[in-house]
Amino acid sequence: xxxxxxxxxxxxxxxxxxxxxxxxxxxxxxxxxxxxxxxxxxxxxxxxxxxxxxxxxxxxxxxxxxxxxxxxxxxxxxxxxxxxxxxxxxxxxxxxxxxxxxxxxxxxxxxxxxxxxxxxxxxxxxxxxxxxxxxxxxxxxxxxxxxxxxxxxxxxxxxxxxxxxxxxxxxxxxxxxxxxxxxxxxxxxxxxxxxxxxxxxxxxxxxxxxxxxxxxxxxxxxxxxxxxxxxxxxxxxxxxxxxxxxxxxxxxxxxxxxxxxxxxxxxxxxxxxxxxx
Amino acid sequence: xxxxxxxxxxxxxxxxxxxxxxxxxxxxxxxxxxxxxxxxxxxxxxxxxxxxxxxxxxxxxxxxxxxxxxxxxxxxxxxxxxxxxxxxxxxxxxxxxxxxxxxxxxxxxxxxxxxxxxxxxxxxxxxxxxxxxxxxxxxxxxxxxxxxxxxxxxxxxxxxxxxxxxxxxxxxxxxxxxxxxxxxxxxxxxxxxxxxxxxxxxxxxxxxxxxxxxxxxxxxxxxxxxxxxxxxxxxxxxxxxxxxxxxxxxxxxxxxxxxxxxxxxxxxxxxxxxxxxxxxxxxxxxxxxxxxxxxxxxxxxxxxxxxxxxxxxxxxxxxxxxxxxxxxxxxxxxxx
Numbered sequence: 001x002x003x004x005x006x007x008x009x010x011x012x013x014x015x016x017x018x019x020x021x022x023x024x025x026x027x028x029x030x031x032x033x034x035x036x037x038x039x040x041x042x043x044x045x046x047x048x049x050x051x052x053x054x055x056x057x058x059x060x061x062x063x064x065x066x067x068x069x070x071x072x073x074x075x076x077x078x079x080x081x082x083x084x085x086x087x088x089x090x091x092x093x094x095x096x097x098x099x100x101x102x103x104x105x106x107x108x109x110x111x112x113x114x115x116x117x118x119x120x121x122x123x124x125x126x127x128x129x130x131x132x133x134x135x136x137x138x139x140x141x142x143x144x145x146x147x148x149x150x151x152x153x154x155x156x157x158x159x160x161x162x163x164x165x166x167x168x169x170x171x172x173x174x175x176x177x178x179x180x181x182x183x184x185x186x187x188x189x190x191x192x193x194x195x196x197x198x199x200x201x202x203x204x205x206x207x208x209x210x211x212x213x214x215x216x217x218x219x220x221x222x223x224x225x226x227x228x229x230x231x232x233x234x235x236x237x238x239x240x241x242x243x244x245x246x247x248x249x250x251x252x253x254x255x256x257x258x259x260x261x262x263x264x265x266x267x268x269x270x271x272x273x274x275x276x277x
Numbered sequence: 278x279x280x281x282x283x284x285x286x287x288x289x290x291x292x293x294x295x296x297x298x299x300x301x302x303x304x305x306x307x308x309x310x311x312x313x314x315x316x317x318x319x320x321x322x323x324x325x326x327x328x329x330x331x332x333x334x335x336x337x338x339x340x341x342x343x344x345x346x347x348x349x350x351x352x353x354x355x356x357x358x359x360x361x362x363x364x365x366x367x368x369x370x371x372x373x374x375x376x377x378x379x380x381x382x383x384x385x386x387x388x389x390x391x392x393x394x395x396x397x398x399x400x401x402x403x404x405x406x407x408x409x410x411x412x413x414x415x416x417x418x419x420x421x422x423x424x425x426x427x428x429x430x431x432x433x434x435x436x437x438x439x440x441x442x443x444x445x446x447x448x449x450x451x452x453x454x455x456x457x458x459x460x461x462x463x464x465x466x467x468x469x470x471x472x473x474x475x476x477x478x479x480x481x482x483x484x485x486x487x488x489x490x491x492x493x494x495x496x497x498x499x500x501x502x503x504x505x506x507x508x509x510x511x512x513x514x515x516x517x518x519x520x521x522x523x524x525x526x527x528x529x530x531x532x533x534x535x536x537x538x539x540x541x542x543x544x545x546x547x548x549x550x551x552x553x554x555x556x557x558x559x560x561x562x563x564x565x566x567x568x569x570x571x572x573x574x575x576x577x578x579x580x581x582x583x584x585x586x587x588x589x590x591x592x593x594x595x596x597x598x599x600x601x602x603x604x605x606x607x608x609x610x611x612x613x
Contacts, residue, residue: 052314053498130345131302217317218300218327226302226329236332241478241499 030257037254040247045255049219050233053242060252062219066228067256069221070134070213071203074141078202079195081142082149086191089150090157091179103154106147115207117143122211134223137213141202148201152194153187160186189271196267200260206231230256299326299569305338305351307473308374308438308492309555313351315584316577323580328573332473336435336461342366342558349570350558353437354461355537365561367608368535369601370554371574373528373591375493375521376442377503377551381481382408384423387502388515391416394507394550398450400488401429402457403467408486423486430480430489433470435461441553442490445541449507449550490551493521494588506550509542514549518589524548525591532604552591559610567610575602575612 048059085102093099117140125136160183168178184191206229214226215233230252238249303313310332317328333341335352342350343364351371361368378397380390392400396412399405405412409422432439440461447454457463469484471477477489478499493516496503503516514520527543530536540552557574559567578601582592593601605611 052311052318055318126346127344131348132346214302214304215331216302216329217314217331218321218329220300225300226331236475239472239479240475241482241495 033250033254033257036250037257040251041254045248045251050217050228050237050248053240053245058244058248060230060233060248060255062216063228063230063233063252064255065219065221066134066213066216067203067230069223070137070141070209070227070229071199073134073138073223074145074202075195075199077138078142078145078198079149082146082195082198083153083191085146086150086153087157087179089154091175091183103151106150109143109147110151113207114140114144114205115210118208118210118212121208126212131224132212132214132226134213134220134225134227137209137227137229138223140208140212141205144202144205144208145198148198149194152197153191156187156190156194157183159190192270193267196263196270200263200267203260203263204231204256206235210235298324299572300329301327301348301566301569301573302329302331303338303349303351303557303570304331304333304341304347305558306335306353306437306555307332307475308335308353308376308553309351309372309590310474311494311498312372312581312585312588312590315588316573316581319580319584320573320576324576326569326573332475334432334434334461334473335437335440339364339558340435342560345560345563348560348563348566351555352558353553353555354440355539355554355556356535356558357537358534361535361558367559367561367567367604367610368537368556369532369574369604370530370536370593370597371557371577372585372593373521373525373540373552373554374589375516375524375549375552375591376438376445376490377493377496377501377516378488378490378506379481379496379501379503380488381485382423382502383485385420385502388505388517389417389420390502390504391513392504392506394445394449394511397504397506398446398453400427401431401446401466401468402450402452403429404452425486428484428487429465429468430477430484430487431463431465431468431470432473432477434472436473437461437553437555438474438490438492439463441539441541441551444539445551448542494590497589508546508548508550509544512546514547516549518591520547520549521552521591524550524552528554528594528597530554530597530600532600532607536601536604561608564610568613571605571610572612575605578602 045059046061048057049062050060051058089099089102121136121140125139126132164182164186165178168182209229209232213229216226216228220227234249234252237245240246313330317330321327335354338350338352341347356368378392393416396405406427407424408427409424414422443459443463447459469480471480474491474495477491478495481487481489481501482499505513505515508514523545524540524543528538528540530538540554542550559570578598585592
């Protein structure tokens with residue numbers, strides 16, 4: 001009896017300790033990000049573009065806008081593809097060999113190193129075109145998004161009870177209507193959460209952008225040109241030896257952190273709201 | 278929210294069609310990067326034209342311009358005429374810089390430490406392991422050197438700075454020549470790697486008792502301490518601008534061989550031994566973009582000497598600039 005209690009207490013203490021260590025580092029990271037990032041934040045960051053070290057009029061405007069465009073275009077490409085593919089798997093492919101093959105492949109894709117995706121897109125969209133361009137960066141991010149959206153859509157649609165579908169069929173609804181009006185409606189929350197998670201996942205990626213959208217010291221909204229992004233700018237600035245660039249690197253990290261965090265929180269809120277109803 | 282973001286993105290893309298300014302992109306050497314950033318920033322203010330320079334190392338610069346991915350490449354390693362023919366590139370120098378041996382020794386002042394050229398090689402070979410090694414101590418009788426391990430910091434990327442530095446080491450140390458040799462990326466016997474001059478600077482700042490090599494502008498901007506080293510004939514020479522200039526005087530670039538010349542270990546009483554020109558590479562067939570690129574450098578040659586001096590580079594002498602302009606004319610890419 002006593003022995004069992006002792007073992008129980010030891011294990012309980014160990015697992016609590018592990019959880020605390022995890023939390024400790026999470027809050028440490030957040031604290032560093034907030035304290036250093038807030039120090040570096042100012043209106044100048046949103047007004048001026050990146051500038052050589054030591055200049056007064058120096059900010060991150062071009063990088064912030066570039067990041068939004070890249071993530072926006074990647075979402076516009078990746079989300080519909082992922083949802084359609086996920087729908088196919090759940091509603092048409094089901095447990096066929098082909099569908100399971102796609103599931104396996106997308107699981108592999110999900111864990112593929114992002115730098116490899118960058119290299120692949122460089123080979124198909126940068127080298128033949130002859131210059132670094134924003135499209136390549138957006139496509140690289142979209143490629144990372146597809147498997148995430150695909151798998152969550154597939155899983156979420158599967159959770160919708162078969163009886164619901166049957167009921168709709170019984171009323172004489174054709175298959176596409178059943179999918180759009182019954183299945184999608186039932187799985188909406190889960191699918192949206194998957195989408196938000198995939199956005200949060202790609203928003204922080206540097207490696208797929210390094211040699212696709214590359215970087216630009218100037219403001220641009222033209223996807224045919226090299227495009228600046230917060231992540232690449234952060235990487236360059238944070239590893240630079242210049243005080244003001246390092247500070248801007250922290251500011252970029254803070255902005256990214258806030259963005260990813262709020263996307264995640266938004267996802268949670270959507271789930272909660274649905275549950276209350 | 279997504280719809281809105283996508284719509285804004287699309288409308289932004291459409292608005293941007295109307296810009297008429299020149300937009301060119303270049304990539305390569307980190308050695309002149311602080312200066313190119315400055316030039317590009319002022320050039321944009323003066324003309325509205327955008328020159329997007331990215332510091333990715335000379336190796337990357339040569340690669341990307343050879344693959345025709347960027348409008349111009351930048352390298353501190355000049356390419357031989359044969360190689361230029363093979364890769365179909367033009368080449369001209371843009372500015373002269375100097376590589377200094379920097380150390381993070383809290384107890385020693387700037388330029389106070391004297392290092393014999395062959396001892397530098399031995400440090401980077403890992404043969405001299407401690408700061409108070411006899412070889413270093415006998416040249417620095419006035420300094421109390423700490424008994425600390427030396428951390429060597431070198432480049433991790435393909436680098437023209439490394440090329441010039443290893444060229445120097447190979448000529449002052451037989452051991453270096455035999456064991457490591459000359460190149461943009463080397464099989465380093467010891468040390469940790471940093472990406473770009475920026476990376477080395479960053480690591481050096483954070484690592485007490487380390488030693489590294491950077492372009493002089495990085496030393497200046499970061500208030501590093503640089504070692505006094507030796508001229509070709511073995512005289513002590515401080516890493517200061519007048520000694521860099523003394524060495525740069527010996528540059529005898531000629532357009533006939535696309536300005537190929539390495540400036541390391543020039544003769545002269547006060548010539549600092551590791552001085553290097555840094556070069557611009559242009560794809561031969563792209564006449565129109567080349568005109569835009571040389572317009573930028575033409576502007577920089579006229580208006581950029583002050584920035585160069587302020588940062589610690591040596592502007593090209595007027596004769597060289599004139600030669601480069603003739604070179605542009607001859608290959609049919611006169612600035613606009």
